[in-house]
Amino acid sequence: MVSSGRLVESNVRLMMAVPARLWGANLRVQVSVMFEAVSSPYLVPFDGAFRVPAFPTTPPESGPSGKAAKKALKDRIDELDDLQRMLAAQDRYSVLVVFQAMDAAGKDGTIRAVMSGINPAGVQVFSFKRPSALELDHDFLWRSAARLPERGRIGIFNRSYYEEVLVVRVHPAILDGQRLPYPADPARIWDERFESIRDHEKHLARNGTVILKFWLNVSREEQKRRFLDRIDEPEKNWKFNAGDVDEREHWDTYMSAYEDALNATSRPWAPWYAIPADDKRFMRLAVSEIVCRTLSSLALAYPEVSADDRRELLEARERLVSG
Numbered sequence: 001m002v003s004s005g006r007l008v009e010s011n012v013r014l015m016m017a018v019p020a021r022l023w024g025a026n027l028r029v030q031v032s033v034m035f036e037a038v039s040s041p042y043l044v045p046f047d048g049a050f051r052v053p054a055f056p057t058t059p060p061e062s063g064p065s066g067k068a069a070k071k072a073l074k075d076r077i078d079e080l081d082d083l084q085r086m087l088a089a090q091d092r093y094s095v096l097v098v099f100q101a102m103d104a105a106g107k108d109g110t111i112r113a114v115m116s117g118i119n120p121a122g123v124q125v126f127s128f129k130r131p132s133a134l135e136l137d138h139d140f141l142w143r144s145a146a147r148l149p150e151r152g153r154i155g156i157f158n159r160s161y162y163e164e165v166l167v168v169r170v171h172p173a174i175l176d177g178q179r180l181p182y183p184a185d186p187a188r189i190w191d192e193r194f195e196s197i198r199d200h201e202k203h204l205a206r207n208g209t210v211i212l213k214f215w216l217n218v219s220r221e222e223q224k225r226r227f228l229d230r231i232d233e234p235e236k237n238w239k240f241n242a243g244d245v246d247e248r249e250h251w252d253t254y255m256s257a258y259e260d261a262l263n264a265t266s267r268p269w270a271p272w273y274a275i276p277a278d279d280k281r282f283m284r285l286a287v288s289e290i291v292c293r294t295l296s297s298l299a300l301a302y303p304e305v306s307a308d309d310r311r312e313l314l315e316a317r318e319r320l321v322s323g
Contacts, residue, residue, distance in 0.1 A: 057218060097212045194265060
């Protein structure tokens with residue numbers, strides 16, 4: 001059952017393909033029910049008004065910091081553990097969490113920190129790199145669709161199908177190797193891919209997948225500092241890729257691509273959140289709070305035991321005690 005205020009879409013559509021007179025008294029009505037994005041100052045609006053410069057990369061001065069932020073994150077991790085157990089037991093919804101960001105924004109660390117207290121059997125994480133030959137033989141959504149979480153589980157995409165409207169848009173020459181059945185029209189292909197993504201996510205939402213998308217909004221200056229740390233600190237050298245510096249040269253183009261993508265695909269049933277990422281502790285806390293509040297809105301509960309099942313449980317207990 002959807003709690004009051006959680007219902008976003010309850011579109012009643014008469015089935016017009018067949019004249020209504022043929023339906024008689026049993027006129028069929030379709031009702032599509034999905035869920036509302038939880039409120040947040042970092043929620044990307046659904047009206048196309050998102051602008052990258054208007055969203056902060058640093059936490060608010062009033063936000064928790066230090067030990068208070070650390071304790072708040074621990075509390076959210078404990079809460080998420082409880083929610084995930086009910087999600088699995090109820091077995092009605094799946095949860096898809098998508099992370100996108102510039103390099104060094106903190107995707108890996110956020111996933112590790114927020115999911116650290118959850119039963120590993122209830123979570124699956126996939127990272128999407130350059131498509132393989134097999135993946136290029138399919139449409140751009142195929143490889144991620146094959147890795148969607150089943151009901152009762154949380155699936156995490158560390159990068160995702162959004163790379164196809166981000167890095168590919170910044171480097172359109174990539175399209176030449178994608179074996180498209182028609183020449184890519186730069187005036188149309190991005191809008192076509194946005195439409196495909198919206199349709200895909202709406203289909204998932206209608207079928208019980210709760211979608212949360214996080215853009216970790218790191219500043220160019222903070223990214224530079226983190227790159228220098230990766231070079232200067234030996235234990236971080238393995239994280240550094242010289243190609244990441246090359247991508248920094250395309251910063252403005254990436255910001256434009258992110259702005260277009262988030263505007264085109266942030267919807268109540270598949271919201272984007274632009275999370276300040278210059279402070280890692282605050283970023284992780286903000287993500288954990290949104291995930292917990294979203295799961296709490298689903299009215300998750302452990303299944304109720306029927307009278308017959310309860311009788312069987314009591315009989316089994318009696319046998320164990322007497323034996």
